[in-house]
Amino acid sequence: MSRSFKDDVLEIMGSIPKGKVATYKQIARTVGKPRAARAVGNALAKNPDPEGIPCFKVVKSNGEIGDYVKGREKKKELLQDEGIEVEDGKVDLKTYQCEDSELGSVC
DNA sequence: GGGTTGACTGTTC
């Protein structure tokens, strides 16, 4: 049951296992809109709950952290705090990117 | 390999 696109994104993002990250495109595909990667980033940009939603766990498909409302450095710090090794603002997707099955389907 | 442009979707004013 999908309330709204952003809510689904937030829900999926909350399903991301600790120590792992998901890409915008990955989340977009999970919500059923593989072309809505931009909308995903936009939903995070609105950040309805920056303290309850680990938006920093979402990175770009090429492994880059991308941007962050509070700053990329802040996001990198948060990722490292999760146990994710961040180098030059980038993470190893092959090591930290969670599987599509791990995200949890949104009803 | 690096940089720029275009294209698609969703929320918000």
Next chain:
DNA sequence: CGAACAGCCAACC
């Protein structure tokens, strides 16, 4: 309802 914004992605030169 219409237009603008968003933290992107993919393709092209």
